[in-house]
Amino acid sequence: LVQLLPRLYDVTEGSVTIGGVDVRRYDLDTLRNNVAMVLQKNELFSGTIAENLRWGNPDATDAEIEDACKQACADEFIERFPDKYQTHIEQGGNNVSGGQKQRLCIARALLKKPRILIAVDTATDAKIRHSFAEKIPGTTVFIIAQRISSVENADKVLVLDNGRVSGFDTPANLLKTNAIYQDVYNSQTKGSGDFDEKGGEA
Numbered sequence: 460l461v462q463l464l465p466r467l468y469d470v471t472e473g474s475v476t477i478g479g480v481d482v483r484r485y486d487l488d489t490l491r492n493n494v495a496m497v498l499q500k501n502e503l504f505s506g507t508i509a510e511n512l513r514w515g516n517p518d519a520t521d522a523e524i525e526d527a528c529k530q531a532c533a534d535e536f537i538e539r540f541p542d543k544y545q546t547h548i549e550q551g552g553n554n555v556s557g558g559q560k561q562r563l564c565i566a567r568a569l570l571k572k573p574r575i576l577i578a579v580d581t582a583t584d585a586k587i588r589h590s591f592a593e594k595i596p597g598t599t600v601f602i603i604a605q606r607i608s609s610v611e612n613a614d615k616v617l618v619l620d621n622g623r624v625s626g627f628d629t630p631a632n633l634l635k636t637n638a639i640y641q642d643v644y645n646s647q648t649k650g651s652g653d654f655d656e657k658g659g660e661a
Contacts, residue, residue, distance in 0.1 A: 501561065562587075580610075
């Protein structure tokens with residue numbers, strides 16, 4: 460689904476629309492510049508932290524970089540590095556942890572000031588999700604979640620089951636009406652299970 464939005468694939472039937480306009484009618488560069496993705500595998504390249512972040516926006520100022528890192532909770536570890544934003548990152552980000560790498564990629568995505576941000580829940584803890592709501596209110600955020608806690612405060616949740624829409628509503632309504640959402644909620648609040656066990660995602 461998320462690969463259809465920036466047209467990494469095109470639909471074979473029906474349509475995907477953004478703002479009521481079929482994505483195939485947008486200029487491809489314009490479309491992709493307005494969609495940022497932070498998935499499980501994100502690459503960093505050899506260069507400083509600042510250089511890696513400016514890949515999202517070459518014109519970003521130092522202040523904008525620092526603000527994006529605060530939103531992504533990346534400033535917490537960057538400030539501990541002796542060279543801070545001039546710290547050298549090895550090819551692939553091999554000298555930072557997986558969590559640090561994801562936070563840098565979130566900051567890089569935020570620097571694009573996208574209209575649509577797509578992120579996996581493993582990259583977005585509660586503090587970062589709160590920052591999204593407060594700092595980028597005009598951005599539509601898609602969180603691909605396997606944890607109910609990641610979507611409890613979402614405006615709407617889309618439940619997919621084997622590639623088909625099983626439910627699309629507020630979390631509260633889905634808890635009353637959608638069997639998959641109910642099952643996952645019950646299994647996770649009892650301390651076990653996730654969407655992988657039920658074959659669904661939100």
